[in-house]
Amino acid sequence: MKKWRQSLRLLPLFLAALALSGCGKEGVSALKPEGEVAKEQASLMLISLLIMIVVVLVVGFLFTYAMIKYRKRPGQEDYIPKQVEGNTKLELTWTIIPIILLCILAVPTISKTFALSDNNTSKKSDVLKIKVTGHQFWWEFEYPDQKITTAQDLYIPVGKKVEFDITSKDLIHAFWVPALGGKQDANPGQTNHLWLKADKEGTYKGRCAELCGSSHALMYFNVKAVSDKEFKHWVKDMKAGMKSAPDKDRVLTASAKQGEEVFKNNCMSCHAVGNKGGQIGPNLTNFADRDNIGGFEKHTKSEVKKWIKDPESIKPGAKMPKFGKKLTDDQINALADYLFTLSVKQ
Numbered sequence: 424m425k426k427w428r429q430s431l432r433l434l435p436l437f438l439a440a441l442a443l444s445g446c447g448k449e450g451v452s453a454l455k456p457e458g459e460v461a462k463e464q465a466s467l468m469l470i471s472l473l474i475m476i477v478v479v480l481v482v483g484f485l486f487t488y489a490m491i492k493y494r495k496r497p498g499q500e501d502y503i504p505k506q507v508e509g510n511t512k513l514e515l516t517w518t519i520i521p522i523i524l525l526c527i528l529a530v531p532t533i534s535k536t537f538a539l540s541d542n543n544t545s546k547k548s549d550v551l552k553i554k555v556t557g558h559q560f561w562w563e564f565e566y567p568d569q570k571i572t573t574a575q576d577l578y579i580p581v582g583k584k585v586e587f588d589i590t591s592k593d594l595i596h597a598f599w600v601p602a603l604g605g606k607q608d609a610n611p612g613q614t615n616h617l618w619l620k621a622d623k624e625g626t627y628k629g630r631c632a633e634l635c636g637s638s639h640a641l642m643y644f645n646v647k648a649v650s651d652k653e654f655k656h657w658v659k660d661m662k663a664g665m666k667s668a669p670d671k672d673r674v675l676t677a678s679a680k681q682g683e684e685v686f687k688n689n690c691m692s693c694h695a696v697g698n699k700g701g702q703i704g705p706n707l708t709n710f711a712d713r714d715n716i717g718g719f720e721k722h723t724k725s726e727v728k729k730w731i732k733d734p735e736s737i738k739p740g741a742k743m744p745k746f747g748k749k750l751t752d753d754q755i756n757a758l759a760d761y762l763f764t765l766s767v768k769q
């Protein structure tokens with residue numbers, strides 16, 4: 424019985440460990456840094472954590488010592504230890520020590536805060552510029568020098584400094600890629616700066632870090648860090664895709680062809696494929712190459728059909744109308760077939 428109770432006491436610890444390991448798995452963890460900025464930020468967290476641990480230990484020790492040493496003992500109920508209020512030495516000690524600790528914290532924190540948000544220190548040819556725009560509830564990525572626009576999946580080359588100019592179309596969002604660093608507010612009518620660098624190839628989850636409405640918690644995006652060669656390839660493919668899509672050189676099945684027509688008539692007011700179409704929704708030029716729908720949902724035809732019929736069944740509050748009543752199942756099947764031809768991979 425006693426043993427059982429003892430193990431029950433470990434339950435909160437076990438649950439906490441489980442929850443934390445869950446964070447890591449999603450790829451949303453600032454404690455597993457994979458780039459220069461995230462590493463610097465993690466080291467700042469470590470410094471403050473170490474200082475706090477030392478303070479807690481010292482104060483805890485003194486507190487316990489005083490409690491035991493000056494506890495009420497039988498026969499000494501009226502004993503009052505020597506009173507030391509106004510002791511200059513003690514007052515100075517516990518004023519100066521925290522000041523020193525705060526200085527140890529402040530110097531690296533302030534200098535790194537400036538260094539990590541400075542976008543204009545490197546040679547222009549050494550950096551990649553990306554304009555990020557937050558929308559309810561998705562992310563738009565523009566590569567001004569490459570003349571590419573995409574959404575949801577952000578491609579960056581490994582080892583290169585990527586400078587972000589961050590803004591918003593509607594209300595305040597915040598751009599955050601925990602494993603690479605951040606975060607930075609995305610405010611309408613204003614541009615904020617942040618740079619990141621990925622050390623390793625891989626896909627890192629990004630997300631919105633500012634409560635912005637019903638699907639704030641689903642405002643994910645994927646950062647795909649690829650080799651420099653692969654990145655150049657992607658830029659070339661994307662540029663070609665931006666120019667020729669939607670109708671050139673694409674061999675489509677009958678169903679995808681029908682889907683293309685339905686798309687032109689119903690969707691292009693909001694969605695661009697290539698550089699033709701509206702800018703209200705995500706650019707879909709490379710939709711078939713994405714990892715997710717809406718940044719988080721499984722990227723399958725059946726999910727896309729569900730999305731077209733009723734986007735809010737997947738992402739509550741999504742600013743895309745339902746097409747479940749307007750279009751027939753046949754048309755929606757055709758649309759899904761068409762959307763899955765939208766790849767720039769050669």
Ligand SMILES: [Cu+2]
Pocket residue numbers: 557558560595596597631632633634635639642
């Ligand atoms: Cu947001």
